Amino acid sequence: MNGSCVARSLVGARAALLALLLTLSAFSNDDAARAADAPVPLIAKDQPVDWWFVYKFNSATFPACGKELTDESAERECPFGGEPMGYANSQQFVVASSKKASFDKSDGCAGTSDPVAVTFEQIYRGKFRYLAWNDQFYGEPRMKGCGKTGNCTGSWGHSKGILAWNKDGDGLVIQVTTPAWPGFAARKFQREAGNTLGCIKKPNNIQNAQHFFALKLSKAGIVSVIEALKNASVVTDVAQLEIVDARGSPKEITDALEGLGTKSDSVEVKEFTLPGGPTLKSDVRLISKPSALHVPPWQMLSAKLGGIDLKAATWWSSPQIPTTTSTRRIACWDDSLGPPGAVAIAITGQWGEPGKEETIGLVGGQNHAKVGVSQSGEQSLSIFADLNQQGALNANCKSSQNGRGGLFYVVDNDDLFNDLTRLLTGKIASTRAPQKKVNVKDE
Numbered sequence: 001m002n003g004s005c006v007a008r009s010l011v012g013a014r015a016a017l018l019a020l021l022l023t024l025s026a027f028s029n030d031d032a033a034r035a036a037d038a039p040v041p042l043i044a045k046d047q048p049v050d051w052w053f054v055y056k057f058n059s060a061t062f063p064a065c066g067k068e069l070t071d072e073s074a075e076r077e078c079p080f081g082g083e084p085m086g087y088a089n090s091q092q093f094v095v096a097s098s099k100k101a102s103f104d105k106s107d108g109c110a111g112t113s114d115p116v117a118v119t120f121e122q123i124y125r126g127k128f129r130y131l132a133w134n135d136q137f138y139g140e141p142r143m144k145g146c147g148k149t150g151n152c153t154g155s156w157g158h159s160k161g162i163l164a165w166n167k168d169g170d171g172l173v174i175q176v177t178t179p180a181w182p183g184f185a186a187r188k189f190q191r192e193a194g195n196t197l198g199c200i201k202k203p204n205n206i207q208n209a210q211h212f213f214a215l216k217l218s219k220a221g222i223v224s225v226i227e228a229l230k231n232a233s234v235v236t237d238v239a240q241l242e243i244v245d246a247r248g249s250p251k252e253i254t255d256a257l258e259g260l261g262t263k264s265d266s267v268e269v270k271e272f273t274l275p276g277g278p279t280l281k282s283d284v285r286l287i288s289k290p291s292a293l294h295v296p297p298w299q300m301l302s303a304k305l306g307g308i309d310l311k312a313a314t315w316w317s318s319p320q321i322p323t324t325t326s327t328r329r330i331a332c333w334d335d336s337l338g339p340p341g342a343v344a345i346a347i348t349g350q351w352g353e354p355g356k357e358e359t360i361g362l363v364g365g366q367n368h369a370k371v372g373v374s375q376s377g378e379q380s381l382s383i384f385a386d387l388n389q390q391g392a393l394n395a396n397c398k399s400s401q402n403g404r405g406g407l408f409y410v411v412d413n414d415d416l417f418n419d420l421t422r423l424l425t426g427k428i429a430s431t432r433a434p435q436k437k438v439n440v441k442d443e
Contacts, residue, residue: 037170038165038170038172039122039128039166040172042118042119043095043099043115043118047099048216050279051214051216051277051279051280052097052214053097053211053382053384053411054094054212055209055211055371056111056206056209057090057092057094057360058361059089059207059208060361060366061359062090062360063089064091065091065092076109076112076198076199077196079112080121080195080199081190082194082201083194084198085201088204089204090209091198093105093106093108093114094419096416097115098279098280101279101414101415102416103420109197111196112197115214116174120182123164123185126164128164129164129165129166129246129248129253130164130245131185131238132182132183134179134180134235135153135158137151138180140192140193141184143236146235155233155263155404155405156235156263156291157229157291157406158406159234159406160175160176160178161174162182163217165219165253167249168219168250169219169222169250171217172217173215173217173225175212175407176212177210177211178205178210180193180200180202180205181195183195183200185243185245186245189241208315208365208368210369211369215284215409219250219252219253220252222253223256224273225272226257227256227270227288228270228272230264231288232386232407233291233404234260235261236260237261238257238261244257264291265292266292266293267293267334268290269288269290269337274286280412281414285409288408289301289406289407289408291403293334295332295334295402296324296330297387297402298321298343298385298389299324299340301372302342303337304337305410306377307340308341308376309326309341309342309344310342310374310375310383311343311345311346311373311428312345312372313369314367315364315370316345316367316388316389316390317364317365317438317440318437318438319391321433322434323342323344325431326339326340326341326342328393331394332391342375343389344428344429345428346424346428346429347361347362347428349424349425350422350425350426360426363438364440365440370386373420373421380416380417381410381411382417383409383410383411385408386407387404388400
């Protein structure tokens with residue numbers, strides 16, 4: 001080969017390499033543009049994170065909004081509609097995120113000036129596709145098959161939250177435990193009862209403790225969450241634009257939405273993995289309990305996690321499931337799950353500066369969050385759930401949460417685990433079921 005041929009070959013090779021690099025760059029820029037356009041968890045305005053967790057305290061221990069608002073009757077902001085309510089309230093909270101996984105105590109107000117609010121605001125005031133679900137909408141919007149209260153009980157899923165995504169399917173999920181919030185997902189719809197925490201006529205959903213968990217999702221993750229929701233028979237209506245608007249979504253998402261908002265006859269516990277970013281030691285595990293599988297929820301979760309021991313704090317009121325050991329016989333069971341480990345019920349916890357901790361109540365009438373931690377095994381698991389420890393171990397296996405569907409998000413991070421474990425440090429319920437019934441309004 002002469003010199004001119006070699007030169008031409010080198011020029012051709014360089015041109016091909018340059019074209020390849022430009023193509024890859026275009027793909028990379030397209031991906032970045034899609035990511036920038038997608039709704040994401042925000043720890044503050046213009047500060048995206050991969051995930052965050054918020055635990056809002058109860059009004060008995062940490063009333064109002066902290067230093068800025070110490071008077072429960074003080075006027076609060078209502079950025080998503082409604083009027084400030086004068087009921088007993090707490091909007092004080094701790095927050096953890098992929099930016100800082102240990103808890104920070106905030107002086108802001110949960111739902112109006114916090115990660116919950118700024119994350120929801122981009123959905124509410126944006127132009128994204130969305131899906132809201134809640135078994136306790138309190139009649140606005142009205143759900144088919146629900147009772148006069150406007151809430152869905154029985155074998156409907158006991159689950160609440162919102163999904164949002166862009167035209168490419170990238171977005172996020174926010175799990176919540178608050179009845180009646182979020183009610184409407186877009187500002188073009190005005191909700192008569194109000195649509196801001198602390199500004200909703202009915203119910204008072206900020207008196208008791210609540211939790212919120214947000215996670216960044218790809219299109220595949222959005223589809224996985226929808227499949228988990230269908231399996232759990234969650235309450236929504238794809239025909240009501242106030243809570244579901246999937247117009248212009250990728251086909252994979254519109255296909256997944258088929259059948260959502262109806263009762264499933266599934267008896268299979270379904271599991272999905274969701275990437276949670278580099279601050280987690282493993283992917284987030286999403287576990288979906290179907291309503292038709294009549295087993296105690298947190299024992300089921302223990303079995304699906306390999307029989308590890310758990311501690312849980314939920315809305316613990318009648319019919320309470322007591323603390324169980326790993327040797328406790330459970331008649332309301334499906335052997336395909338495998339054996340569960342011990343499940344302890346936290347009835348008090350604590351929070352505050354070391355040596356100055358305040359005791360917090362973690363039972364029905366005090367705590368409406370559903371959180372837990374692992375107590376054995378090699379992983380440091382924090383659990384954010386939809387379901388309470390209410391139901392039965394032996395008789396009437398359809399009772400309460402045994403007969404309802406819901407989701408569990410399982411997260412592996414040492415700092416988050418350590419602070420959540422500290423929050424749940426306190427008294428544990430007996431292994432005997434309480435003799436006295438505890439009936440409190442579920443809010």
